[in-house]
Amino acid sequence: xxxxxxxxxxxxxxxxxxxxxxxxxxxxxxxxxxxxxxxxxxxxxxxxxxxxxxxxxxxxxxxxxxxxxxxxxxxxxxxxxxxxxxxxxxxxxxxxxxxxxxxxxxxxxxxxxxxxxxx
Amino acid sequence: xxxxxxxxxxxxxxxxxxxxxxxxxxxxxxxxxxxxxxxxxxxxxxxxxxxxxxxxxxxxxxxxxxxxxxxxxxxxxxxxxxxxxxxxxxxxxxxxxxxxxxxxxxxxxxxxx
Numbered sequence: 001x002x003x004x005x006x007x008x009x010x011x012x013x014x015x016x017x018x019x020x021x022x023x024x025x026x027x028x029x030x031x032x033x034x035x036x037x038x039x040x041x042x043x044x045x046x047x048x049x050x051x052x053x054x055x056x057x058x059x060x061x062x063x064x065x066x067x068x069x070x071x072x073x074x075x076x077x078x079x080x081x082x083x084x085x086x087x088x089x090x091x092x093x094x095x096x097x098x099x100x101x102x103x104x105x106x107x108x109x110x111x112x113x114x115x116x117x118x119x
Numbered sequence: 120x121x122x123x124x125x126x127x128x129x130x131x132x133x134x135x136x137x138x139x140x141x142x143x144x145x146x147x148x149x150x151x152x153x154x155x156x157x158x159x160x161x162x163x164x165x166x167x168x169x170x171x172x173x174x175x176x177x178x179x180x181x182x183x184x185x186x187x188x189x190x191x192x193x194x195x196x197x198x199x200x201x202x203x204x205x206x207x208x209x210x211x212x213x214x215x216x217x218x219x220x221x222x223x224x225x226x227x228x229x230x231x232x
Contacts, residue, residue, distance in 0.1 A: 035221070036205050044210075044212065044223060044224075044225050044226040045161075045163075045212055045214075045223040045226070046168065046223065047220055047221045047222065047223065050219075050221070056205065059220055060220075061220055062120075062220075095168055095169075099121070099191045099216075100174070103157070103216040103217070103218070103219055104157075105159040105171055105174040105214065105216055105218045106159075106161075106169070106171060107171050107180065107181070109168035109169060109170075111168060112168055
């Protein structure tokens with residue numbers, strides 16, 4: 001069955017970096033776009049970034065552009081989110097999700113990993 | 120960016136009664152070449168990731184009970200729960216995947232009256 005497992009979350013000081021990973025299994029990873037979606041405590045869903053199946057197309061939310069980088073390794077079935085210059089507003093649960101199309105709806109989600117930015 | 124506006128923010132409905140959630144997009148999400156609206160609905164229960172309920176505005180996801188239905192086109196959409204069950208207590212989000220960046224509505228919390 002499809003599984004998406006995020007890792008790499010934790011507590012980090014403002015201005016520092018963190019790298020999240022999402023390990024995928026149970027499907028042909030290399031043909032699907034992948035997304036990161038986050039949810040601040042008690043708040044709604046916010047799309048963060050997407051990467052096309054081949055890694056050639058990437059989009060970012062304005063709130064993270066220039067600070068976050070999405071990448072993927074189709075040989076290892078993983079998608080990563082490098083987060084630099086973290087600020088308090090980045091505190092959230094980060095979910096990876098498989099897109100049905102490049103921008104598409106998300107049938108499969110991971111359980112999420114919590115990132116807390118605090119001094 | 121396309122702004123998604125949901126209403127109401129919350130609603131309380133008696134068991135077995137109908138719940139209706141509205142979602143309005145700041146521009147059309149109807150793709151004219153295939154006549155599909157790129158609008159999805161998700162259900163999120165406490166402590167869980169979201170679950171896809173509806174895509175293309177009105178197509179139910181796999182295993183989704185038929186008491187959930189989606190309607191609308193262009194910029195105005197509705198999610199209806201025809202007969203609310205206890206397990207439907209959750210926050211519901213609309214989501215456009217018509218143009219980048221994908222955007223979500225602010226969510227509607229559904230509770231039992």
